[in-house]
Amino acid sequence: MRLPVPRVPGPVRGTVLAMLLALLPAMAIAGPSSYTGTAPVNSQSDEERTGALQTALANVVIEQTGDSGVIARPELAKAIEKAERYVLQYSYRRNSAGDAPMTLVAQFDAGAVDQMLQKFGLGALAAVPVAPETPTEATVWIGGIRDADDYARVIGYLGHNNFVKALQPTQATSDGILVHLSLSTDVAHFLGAVAMERTLAEGTSHVDGADAALVLGH
Numbered sequence: 001m002r003l004p005v006p007r008v009p010g011p012v013r014g015t016v017l018a019m020l021l022a023l024l025p026a027m028a029i030a031g032p033s034s035y036t037g038t039a040p041v042n043s044q045s046d047e048e049r050t051g052a053l054q055t056a057l058a059n060v061v062i063e064q065t066g067d068s069g070v071i072a073r074p075e076l077a078k079a080i081e082k083a084e085r086y087v088l089q090y091s092y093r094r095n096s097a098g099d100a101p102m103t104l105v106a107q108f109d110a111g112a113v114d115q116m117l118q119k120f121g122l123g124a125l126a127a128v129p130v131a132p133e134t135p136t137e138a139t140v141w142i143g144g145i146r147d148a149d150d151y152a153r154v155i156g157y158l159g160h161n162n163f164v165k166a167l168q169p170t171q172a173t174s175d176g177i178l179v180h181l182s183l184s185t186d187v188a189h190f191l192g193a194v195a196m197e198r199t200l201a202e203g204t205s206h207v208d209g210a211d212a213a214l215v216l217g218h
Contacts, residue, residue, distance in 0.1 A: 033110040033111070033160055034088055034107040034108060034109060034110050035060045035063070035064065035107070035108045035110050035113055036060070036105065036106070036107055036108075037055075037056030037057055037058075037059045037060040037063075037105075037106050037108060038056055038059065038103050038104065038105050038106070039051075039052040039053070039055035039056045039059070039103070039104045039106075040052075040095075040098065040099065040100030040102070040103055040104075041092070041100055041102050041103065041104050042100055042101060042102070043102075044092055044102070049090075049104065050083075050084070052104040052106075053083040053084055053087060053090065053104070053106055054080050054081060054083045056083070056090075056104060056105075056106040056108075057080050057083040057086060057106070057108060057113075058071045058080050060108055060113060061076065061080065061113075061117065061122075064113070064114075064117060064122075064123045064124070065117065065122045065123060070122065073120070075120060076120055076122075079116050079120075083106075083108075085112075086108045086109050086112050086113055086116070087106055087107070087108060087109075088107040088108065088109050089106075089107050090104055090105060090106040090107065091104075091105050092104055092105070093105060111160065111162045114162060115162050125162070125193075127196070128192075128193055128196060132185060132186065132189070133184060133185065134184075134185055134186045135165075135182070135183065135184060136182075136183040136185065136186050136187060136190075137180070137181070137182055137183070138180075138181050138183060138187045138190070138211045138212070139170070139178060139179065139180050139181070139209055139210050139211055140178075140179050140181060140210060140211060140212050140213070140214060141176060141177075141178050141179075141203065141207045141209075141210035141212070141213045141214070142154055142176055142177055142178075142179060142200065142213075142214045142215065142216060143175055143176035143203055143213065143214070143215045143216070144175065144176065144215040144216035144217075144218065145175055145176050145177060145216055146175065150216055151177065153199075153216065154177070154179075154200070154216055155167070155169070157199045157200070158179065158181070161190075161193070161194070162184075162193070163183050163184050163185050163189070163190045163193060164181055164182070164183060164184075164190075165182045165183065165184055166181070166182040167179055167180065167181050167182070168180045171209075178207075178209060178210060187211055187212060191212055191214075194214065198217060199216070199217060200214040200215065200216060200217065201214065201215050201217055202214060202215075203215045
């Protein structure tokens with residue numbers, strides 16, 4: 001049975017929407033989470049930087065898997081060779097001691113690295129089946145939102161979800177929001193990943209205009 005989105009009085013609804021929408025700029029600035037990798041270098045040349053980024057990413061892979069021998073796997077080694085596609089930014093710092101005069105410090109997109117490791121059954125998403133790349137537009141109702149902190153928690157979670165490419169809250173009531181999502185997979189695989197992470201749980205009722213209903217855990 002599909003239930004209509006609950007209606008609240010205009011003044012209250014306007015207050016809730018203003019409170020929630022005011023948080024959007026802050027959430028947009030937060031950006032994706034990252035993993036930091038380092039590598040010793042003798043110069044800032046392009047040629048040396050390419051190898052250093054690969055070393056830095058290899059160090060991240062070892063840290064995330066807890067296995068220093070895993071980078072010897074041929075398929076993973078090939079992925080590490082393409083380290084530049086995972087880089088968000090990098091910088092150099094001077095060393096006061098050691099064999100190399102400088103260290104390259106690279107920030108890698110954590111979501112992209114996690115997805116890369118997932119394909120090989122490694123990392124934080126090792127137990128999650130690899131979802132097919134099926135770009136999907138979906139609208140999800142998320143209930144159980146009691147205040148601005150809950151709203152920020154939901155938007156932050158969706159913003160860091162590996163399958164969410166973009167999101168836009170479209171409606172709010174006193175206890176929930178309707179969110180339009182641009183996904184890199186189908187709705188079923190997105191919901192499966194959400195269920196495993198347990199920040200959001202499947203709701204008991206659907207609402208008008210929503211492809212799925214979820215509820216924030218407390």
